[in-house]
Amino acid sequence: MAKMYYDNDADLGVLKGKTIAIIGYGIQGHAQAQNMRDSGLDVVIGLVKDRSWNLAVEHGFKPVSIEEAAAKGDFVHMLIPDEIQADVYNKKIKDNLKKGNTLMFSHGFNIRFNKIVPPKNVDVIMVAPKGPGKLVRETYLAGFGVPAIIAVEQDSTGKAKKNALALAKAIGATRAGVLETTFSEETETDLFGEQVDLCGGCAEMIKASFETLVDAGYQPEIAYFETLHELKLITDLIQAGGIEHMWRNVSNTAEYGGRTRGTRIITDKTKAVMKEILEEVKSGKFADEWMSECARGMPNLNEMRKDGADQQIEKVGEGLRKMFKKG
Numbered sequence: 116m117a118k119m120y121y122d123n124d125a126d127l128g129v130l131k132g133k134t135i136a137i138i139g140y141g142i143q144g145h146a147q148a149q150n151m152r153d154s155g156l157d158v159v160i161g162l163v164k165d166r167s168w169n170l171a172v173e174h175g176f177k178p179v180s181i182e183e184a185a186a187k188g189d190f191v192h193m194l195i196p197d198e199i200q201a202d203v204y205n206k207k208i209k210d211n212l213k214k215g216n217t218l219m220f221s222h223g224f225n226i227r228f229n230k231i232v233p234p235k236n237v238d239v240i241m242v243a244p245k246g247p248g249k250l251v252r253e254t255y256l257a258g259f260g261v262p263a264i265i266a267v268e269q270d271s272t273g274k275a276k277k278n279a280l281a282l283a284k285a286i287g288a289t290r291a292g293v294l295e296t297t298f299s300e301e302t303e304t305d306l307f308g309e310q311v312d313l314c315g316g317c318a319e320m321i322k323a324s325f326e327t328l329v330d331a332g333y334q335p336e337i338a339y340f341e342t343l344h345e346l347k348l349i350t351d352l353i354q355a356g357g358i359e360h361m362w363r364n365v366s367n368t369a370e371y372g373g374r375t376r377g378t379r380i381i382t383d384k385t386k387a388v389m390k391e392i393l394e395e396v397k398s399g400k401f402a403d404e405w406m407s408e409c410a411r412g413m414p415n416l417n418e419m420r421k422d423g424a425d426q427q428i429e430k431v432g433e434g435l436r437k438m439f440k441k442g
């Protein structure tokens with residue numbers, strides 16, 4: 116079993132006198148910055164004067180420009196969207212990094228695919244909470260934390276791992292548990308997971324089964340309940356105790372039907388496609404495709420968003436969710 120790190124494995128003392136520059140005050144930025152400050156760290160926020168600037172001020176920070184934050188920070192934590200990190204790094208951060216500083220990430224994309232190439236005389240680490248920012252903040256305030264993974268890509272100071280563990284502790288993660296990974300492993304598994312089962316595969320499976328029922332003449336509302344709404348009940352069981360636990364908690368009929376039919380949906384052919392998708396991730400083909408999509412202003416993504424919103428399953432769901440009584 117991989118080693119899990121907890122509070123006792125991490126020492127906040129190694130960050131004494133150090134400044135943490137958080138670049139971006141969005142979903143992760145606001146949560147990690149506030150948790151770190153509440154853990155006693157010296158945090159400065161680097162932003163472009165815009166919407167999230169006001170939120171940072173509201174939360175008691177005195178934001179500065181990205182250049183100034185990067186110059187002040189012993190640690191520079193990149194918490195702006197992945198697709199703009201390289202541009203911002205090259206224009207505003209690179210020249211403000213000093214020997215022995217640490218460049219820090221919550222996702223390995225830009226390092227793994229060489230979109231950002233830091234100088235050799237800085238440390239490069241990752242502290243990635245395994246949960247959305249809102250939860251990172253809420254669980255911290257409740258006295259606990261969201262689990263995280265850490266990784267060290269460059270260790271010029273010899274202190275990179277100790278620092279990564281301390282920063283994970285500061286956001287509350289070592290209260291829950293921290294695993295060590297590499298930038299490559301985190302990035303490749305993250306992209307694969309979101310493309311294949313979590314977001315891509317799951318969304319298409321729901322849509323295809325919804326459409327199959329509606330095409331066969333069943334009421335769309337009933338189809339929606341069956342194929343989309345109930346999925347959470349099943350994934351809650353799977354998360355709580357694994358797949359066999361789920362089977363034990365559905366009816367024998369559901370179990371027999373599911374065990375015998377599921378393998379007809381996900382076949383060796385499907386698995387071969389999964390392997391293909393993993394290869395596209397590992398080779399950098401996906402990363403290049405995505406960067407070029409971003410550079411062109413995301414025309415395909417915008418088109419797919421428009422098509423998605425027009426689909427029957429969205430309209431049916433919107434109507435149904437409004438009709439539910441709350442509480």
Ligand code: NAP
Nearest residue numbers: 139140141142143144165166167194195196221222247248
């Ligand atoms: P996000 O919320 O989309 O980031 C928003 C922040 O970035 C805002 O402060 C925004 O400022 C700033 N920003 C946007 N465009 C900018 C630009 N062109 N120049 C300068 N600043 C800009 O990002 P996120 O979802 O927290 O993701 C940050 C990192 O955490 C990513 O590496 C991501 O993979 C990783 N991560 C995210 C989650 C999650 O829960 N979302 C989970 C794990 C890891 P304005 O408001 O002023 O535009």
Ligand code: MG
Nearest residue numbers: 305306308309
């Ligand atoms: Mg992910």
